[in-house]
Amino acid sequence: LRPAAAATRVLVESDAAAGVETVDGGQVRAPIVVNALSARQAFLDCVGPALLDVGFQSAVAEERPRYASAQVRLALDGAPGDERTRANMSRRLVYAPSKEELADAYGAARRGGVGSPLILEAVFPSMFDRHAAPERGQVVSLLAHPVALLEEPPAEFRAAVERAVRETFERIAPGAGRRIVSADVRLPADLAKPLGAPVCAFAGAASVLPAWSRARALTGASGVAGYFFCGPEAQIGAGLSGAAGRRAAEAAVRHHRKKLRS
Incomplete structure (x- = not known):
């Protein structure tokens, strides 16, 4: 060795x-x-x-096209105001854009950018563990796809991902955008670095x-x-x-x- x-x-x-x-x-x-x-x-x-x-x-x-998913965690100062969303917060929520919107999102990712809306999966961990969020607050974990797979994503790209996720989350939970107090965006480059792994290991399938x-x-x-x-x-x-x-x-x-x- x-x-x-x-x-x-x-x-x-x-x-x-x-x-x-x-x-x-x-x-x-x-x-x-x-x-x-x-x-x-x-x-x-x-x-x-x-x-x-x-x-x-x-x-x-x-x-191969370099697509990836972004992991985003949003902190809310309370439950979304939409009744339908509140009734389903203990479930995994999935939003899929129209075919035309999805084609635009993949096109943007292929060009190294971020489209909107995105495919979005949402889970509220605070529904199962009240210690996951401040009192009366909520935390939502989101998986957004597709975004471009970048070795060193610039701040502008990270901001664009957050903006696209916020816009798409608003479609899942109308009015929830007003309750967002903070956002944490994790891109493949963030996940690969502590593991010493290549960023391409996190490419979309x-x-x-x-x-x-x-x-x-x-x-x-x-x-x-x-x-x-x-x-x-x-x-x-x-x-x-x-x-x-x-x-x-x-x-x-x-x-x-x-x-x-x-």
């Missing part, structure tokens, strides 16, 4: 992994290499285009079938024996998960056993 030895290149000999070259010019020889960087880094940078099939390079270079097809291609078709990939693109769905790493480890074990039998 060499925690301070960053690998910069995968050594490939006779179409098989032979180890890695470290940033200081040294080498670590190994018949199995597992890479958890992004697909571009793992294949185009660490292996190099010259050793990859053209079709595989296209799969690596394919850019693509359709399952295309995501599965691409993940399968990236994890099994590089043409370099003994080289296994478990980066963000190998993850199907959103959020952090060890599934991609486990699949890579299992594939590496199968590869090793097959070599022992041959």
